[in-house]
Amino acid sequence: MRSALLAAAICALIAGSRLLPLSAQRTPPPAVAAGAGLPRLPDGHPDLQGLWLKSAGGFQGLFIGSLDGTNFAAPGGGRGDGRGGRAGGGPPAAPRYEYTPEAEAERQDRLKRGYEDPEARCHLPGVPRSLDQPGGLYPVQIIQDEKYVALLHEAMHDVRIIPTDNSPHPKNYWAWDGDSRGRWDGDTFVVDVSNFNGRTWLDMAGNFVDANEHVVERFRLIDRDTILYEATVTDPTVFVKPIEFRFTLKRVPTDQQILEYSCLEGERSLQHYTDEDGGKKRRAK
Amino acid sequence: MSDAPDHRTESRPVKPIVGVFLAAMVALTSNGAAVSAHHSFAAEFDFQKPVTLKGVVVQWEMINPHGWITMDVTGEDGQTARWMVETSNPNGLMRLGWTKRSLKPGDEITVEGYKAKDGSNTANAATVGLADGRKVFAGSSGTPAGTPGTNK
Amino acid sequence: MTWGRVVQLALCSATIACLLAAPASDSVAQNAGRVAPFAPARLWDGKTPDFRGIWQVRGSADQNVERLVVDPPDGKIPYKPEALPRRQQNYRNRATADPSLKCYQAGLPRATYVPMPLQILQSPGNFAIVYQENHAFRVFHPEGRPHFDATDWWMGDTRYRWQFDTLIADVVAMTDLAWLDQAGNFHSTEFHVVEKYRLTSANTLEYEARMEDPMVYTRPWTLRTTLYRVMQPGARIIEDECLEDANGVRHHISPSDPRNLLKADYSRWKKPAQP
Numbered sequence: 124m125r126s127a128l129l130a131a132a133i134c135a136l137i138a139g140s141r142l143l144p145l146s147a148q149r150t151p152p153p154a155v156a157a158g159a160g161l162p163r164l165p166d167g168h169p170d171l172q173g174l175w176l177k178s179a180g181g182f183q184g185l186f187i188g189s190l191d192g193t194n195f196a197a198p199g200g201g202r203g204d205g206r207g208g209r210a211g212g213g214p215p216a217a218p219r220y221e222y223t224p225e226a227e228a229e230r231q232d233r234l235k236r237g238y239e240d241p242e243a244r245c246h247l248p249g250v251p252r253s254l255d256q257p258g259g260l261y262p263v264q265i266i267q268d269e270k271y272v273a274l275l276h277e278a279m280h281d282v283r284i285i286p287t288d289n290s291p292h293p294k295n296y297w298a299w300d301g302d303s304r305g306r307w308d309g310d311t312f313v314v315d316v317s318n319f320n321g322r323t324w325l326d327m328a329g330n331f332v333d334a335n336e337h338v339v340e341r342f343r344l345i346d347r348d349t350i351l352y353e354a355t356v357t358d359p360t361v362f363v364k365p366i367e368f369r370f371t372l373k374r375v376p377t378d379q380q381i382l383e384y385s386c387l388e389g390e391r392s393l394q395h396y397t398d399e400d401g402g403k404k405r406r407a408k
Numbered sequence: 409m410s411d412a413p414d415h416r417t418e419s420r421p422v423k424p425i426v427g428v429f430l431a432a433m434v435a436l437t438s439n440g441a442a443v444s445a446h447h448s449f450a451a452e453f454d455f456q457k458p459v460t461l462k463g464v465v466v467q468w469e470m471i472n473p474h475g476w477i478t479m480d481v482t483g484e485d486g487q488t489a490r491w492m493v494e495t496s497n498p499n500g501l502m503r504l505g506w507t508k509r510s511l512k513p514g515d516e517i518t519v520e521g522y523k524a525k526d527g528s529n530t531a532n533a534a535t536v537g538l539a540d541g542r543k544v545f546a547g548s549s550g551t552p553a554g555t556p557g558t559n560k
Numbered sequence: 561m562t563w564g565r566v567v568q569l570a571l572c573s574a575t576i577a578c579l580l581a582a583p584a585s586d587s588v589a590q591n592a593g594r595v596a597p598f599a600p601a602r603l604w605d606g607k608t609p610d611f612r613g614i615w616q617v618r619g620s621a622d623q624n625v626e627r628l629v630v631d632p633p634d635g636k637i638p639y640k641p642e643a644l645p646r647r648q649q650n651y652r653n654r655a656t657a658d659p660s661l662k663c664y665q666a667g668l669p670r671a672t673y674v675p676m677p678l679q680i681l682q683s684p685g686n687f688a689i690v691y692q693e694n695h696a697f698r699v700f701h702p703e704g705r706p707h708f709d710a711t712d713w714w715m716g717d718t719r720y721r722w723q724f725d726t727l728i729a730d731v732v733a734m735t736d737l738a739w740l741d742q743a744g745n746f747h748s749t750e751f752h753v754v755e756k757y758r759l760t761s762a763n764t765l766e767y768e769a770r771m772e773d774p775m776v777y778t779r780p781w782t783l784r785t786t787l788y789r790v791m792q793p794g795a796r797i798i799e800d801e802c803l804e805d806a807n808g809v810r811h812h813i814s815p816s817d818p819r820n821l822l823k824a825d826y827s828r829w830k831k832p833a834q835p
Contacts, residue, residue: 164683165604172686243447245473247695247801260500264699266681266688268612273681275688275697277499278446280665282695284679284797297821298799320815321822327448334821381699382499383713387810388664388737389471392452392494395524400451407527470711498711507710 158310161344166269168287169310169344174381175372176262177254177352218356218366220330226361233329236401240324243393245279245386247299249323250316250338251354251368253281263372264381272305272312272342277384285314292317297334299323312342325356332358348374446473452494453532457523461491461531468511470498475546477511477519477533491529493519495536495546504545515539519546600725600759605684609725611757614795615765615787616677625741628673628783630768637745638778650744658742663802663810665696665714667738668731668753669769669783677790679797687720687727692797700729709733712749729755748775763789 162170222230233239242248248256253276254263261278274283281300289306292315296302302318321334341353354368396402449455463481475495482488495501511517518537524530533546600609621628629635639647650657660666666674676693687700700720707717709732716731731753739746756768765787772780802810803820813820 172683237448237451240447243451244804245446247799260497264688266683266686268681268683271681273688273690275690275699280695280697282690282697282797284681284690286796290794295818296798296815297818298815299801300799318815320820334823379503380701380708382502382708383715384472384497384499385665385714386446386473387662388659388714388735389469390473391476392447392474395452395526395528395530397451397525399525400448402451402526404526404528406525407523502708502710508712 158344160347161310162347164267164269168267168307168312170267171265171272171312171342171344171350172267174262174264174375174377174379175350176375177256177260178371178373218325218330218368220366221363222361223363226331230329230331233324233331235399236329237327238393238396238401238403240327240329241299241322242279242324243327245390246322247279247281248276249299249319249325249332249336250283250301250303251340251352251356252323252325253278253283253300254352254354254372255326255368255370261384262375262379262381275381277381279386280384287312289315297321301336301338308341310343314338314340314342316340331361332356333361335360345371446497449532452524453522454525455522459519459521459523459531461493461519461521463491463517463519465511465513465515465517466490467513468508470501470506470508470510472499473497475501475506477517477536479517479519489529491519491531493521494530494532501546506544511536521546598760598762601762603682603684608682608684608722609727609759610682611680611687611727611759611765612682614677614679614790614797616790617673617675617767617785617787619673619785620675621673621783621785622670622675622741624743625670625673625745625783626743628785629781630784631782632779638781640776640778643746643776647744647746650739650746654742654744658744659737659739660693660742663694663812664738665694666691667714667734667740668716669755669767669771670738670740671696671715672767672769672787673785676800677795677797678787690797692800694800694802700727703730707732712736714738716753725758727755727757729753729757731755746776747771747773750775760786763791765789 158169164170220230237243242252247253253274256276256278261276263277264275266273266275270287272285272287274281274285276282283300283303285303285305287305287307290304292302292304296318297320298318299320299322301316301320303314303316305312305314307313316338319332319334319336321332321336323336324331336356336358338357339355341351343351343353345351350372352368352370352372356362356366356368393402395404397404397406399406461479461481463479465477465479467476467478469476469478475498477493477495479491479493480488481491498506516539519531519533520535520537521531521533524532535543536546537543600611602608603610619627626635626637629637632638660670660674665671671689671691671693672678674691674693676691678689678691681688681690685702688697689700690697696715698715698718700718703719703721705719707719707730709717711733712735713733714735714737716734718729718731720727720729722728732751734747734749734751734753736746736748736751751771751773754770756766758766758768760766766784767787768782768784770780770782771777799815800812803813804810
C-alpha cells in the first residue's frame with residue numbers, strides 16, 4: 124500500500140510540476156507562507172476534507188452557527204444578495220457580468236421569468252452556483268483521497284466526484300454540472316470544468332450561461348479552517364469578458380452534520396408564481 | 409443562551425424546545441431574517457401584503473425544500489378558511505431546533521407573514537406565535553428584513 | 561496534452577493499479593485467525609477496510625425486492641394483514657405512482673439494488689456512498705451520536721461502526737413516501753434498517769439489510785445481495801438528472817443524449833423588443 128501511495132505521489136508530482144501548463148488563463152497566486160501547518164494527506168496534498176460552508180455575504184450565516192445566534196462565519200457584510208462579502212482571505216469579489224448585447228437582452232428577459240430558474244425547479248445548480256449558494260445556508264462535505272476530491276453538496280444533493288489526474292474531458296457528454304477534471308498546482312486544487320448542457324442559471328436574478336461555459340476553479344486551503352474558492356467563468360457567446368467569483372468556505376464545527384435536501388420530492392412553490400415572473404397564475408389585486 | 413441545546417450532540421429525547429425557540433428569536437432579531445433558499449421570495453409572495461393568521465394547526469409537514477403548515481383560520485365573520493403557510497427550508501429550521509414534532513394538529517398559533525401573489529390562501533411565515541406567547545422564527549425564502557406585526 | 565504525457569500518465573495509472581491490486585500481505589496475516597474468509601485491502605491508516613470503488617448489483621430485484629429476501633425462509637415480506645391493501649394499491653398504480661418514476665431519490669435499501677452503479681468514497685474516518693440514480697448520496701456518520709431524526713428523510717439518517725471487516729450501518733428517519741421496489745412494497749416512518757457491507761473478494765461486496773417496521777411488518781425481515789465492482793477502465797458515476805417534457809413530467813436522460821444539450825436559443829435573443 125505504502126509503495127502505491129508513493130507511486131501516486133510521484134505521479135502527481137510529475138503531472139503537477141512539469142507536464143501541465145494546462146491553463147495559462149491565470150497566473151498562480153502568491154505562495155502561501157509555505158503552507159506550513161496545513162493538514163495534509165499522505166500524498167502530500169493539503170487535506171480539504173470536512174464540512175464547509177460558504178462565508179456569509181448578505182445572509183449572515185443565520186442557519187449555521189451556535190443556537191445563540193452567533194455566527195462563526197467571517198465578519199463583514201455583503202450586498203445582501205448572498206454573494207461577495209468580505210470573507211477572510213481577500214477583498215470582496217461580487218461577480219460583474221458584462222454581457223454581449225444579445226445576451227443582455229436575454230438576461231433582462233430571464234429576470235422576468237423566474238418561473239424558469241432551473242434551481243427553483245430543483246435542478247442541479249451547475250458550476251459555480253453549486254458552491255455559490257446563499258452564504259450560511261447549505262454546507263458541502265468534502266471527501267478526498269489520492270484519486271478524487273469529492274464535493275457532496277447539501278443543496279440539491281448535488282455531487283461532483285472530481286478526479287485529480289487532470290484526465291481529458293469526455294466527448295458526447297453534456298451535463299448540468301459539466302465535467303470536472305482536477306489537478307494539484309502546488310497546494311492549490313485546480314479544476315477545469317467543461318461539457319455543460321447550457322441549461323443552468325448563475326443565480327435567481329436571471330444571470331445565465333449557455334453550453335459554451337467553461338470554468339476554472341481554484342480551491343486553496345489558506346488556514347486549517349478556511350478554503351479560498353475562486354472561479355473564472357468564460358462563455359464567449361454570453362459574456363464579453365471572464366466572470367470572476369471569489370469567496371471563502373469556512374469549516375463547520377464537527378458537532379454539525381450535513382443533512383439531506385430533497386428538493387424535487389416536496390416542491391410546491393412554483394404553482395403560486397404569477398404571470399409577472401413567468402408563472403401560470405394571475406397576479407391578485 | 410449559551411446553554412441552548414444542540415440536539416445533534418445530545419442524547420434523545422430532544423431537550424424541551426423552549427430554549428431553542430428563544431435562541432431562534434435571538435437569531436431573528438440579530439440577523440434581520442433575510443434568508444433565501446432555492447427560489448425567489450418575491451416571485452411567490454408579496455411583501456406589500458403582510459398578513460396575520462390566527463388559527464389552529466391542521467398539519468405540519470417538515471419537508472424540503474420548504475415546510476408547510478396547514479391551518480384553519482376563523483375570520484371575524486365566523487367563517488373558517490384553510491390556509492397553507494410556507495416556512496423556511498427545514499434544514500435551516502432544524503438547525504435552529506425545529507423538528508417535525510414542533511407543531512401538532514390542534515395547536516393554536518398566530519402566523520405573521522406575507523400573502524402569495526396569486527391571491528390563494530397561501531402565505532409565507534416570518535414568525536409563528538405559539539399559544540404560550542412565545543414567538544419563533546420561521547423565515548422563508550427571502551423573507552424581508554423586519555417582520556410584520558413586530559416592533560422591528 | 562502531449563503524447564508523452566498521455567504515456568506517462570498511463571504508466572503511472574498502470575503502476576498504481578498493479579500496486580493496489582496486489583494483496584496486502586500484512587492484512588492477510590492480521591486476519592488469519594478470524595472467521596472472515598477474505599481480508600480486504602486497507603486505507604492508508606493501515607486499518608480501515610478499503611471499500612472504495614464503483615459497484616453495481618446484477619439482476620432485477622428492483623422489480624420486486626422479494627427476490628432478495630433470505631429471511632423469512634418463504635421469501636415473502638411479512639406484512640401485517642392491515643398493511644396489505646396499501647401494497648396491493650401501490651401495485652395496481654405502479655405505472656404512475658412509483659416515486660422512482662418521478663425522479664425522486666430511491667430511499668433505502670432500494671438505492672442499493674436499483675440497476676444503476678454506486679460509488680463508495682472513503683478515507684480514514686469518512687465513509688459515503690454516492691448513488692448514480694438521481695445523484696442521491698449518504699454520508700455515514702460514526703456511531704456515538706444519536707440519529708438526527710428531526711424529520712423524515714428519503715435516504716434516512718445513517719450511523720455506522722466497523723465489526724472487524726464488516727461495516728454495520730443503522731438507518732432511521734425515513735419517509736413513508738418511498739417505495740422498496742417497482743412492485744409497490746413499502747414501509748412506514750417507523751422503518752428501521754440495519755445494513756451490513758462486507759467484501760467477499762476484491763471485486764465483490766456483500767450487502768445485507770435487516771428491515772423492521774412495527775407499523776407494517778409482523779417481524780423483521782432480511783435481504784441479501786452482491787454488488788460487483790465495475791471494472792471498465794475509466795468508469796465513472798455519471799450525472800443522472802431528469803428533464804421535464806412539455807407536460808412537466810420528468811424523465812431520466814443520459815448526459816450523452818444530444819437532447820440533453822440545450823443549444824442557445826438565439827432566435828429569442830434576436831427577437832425585436834415587443835412594443
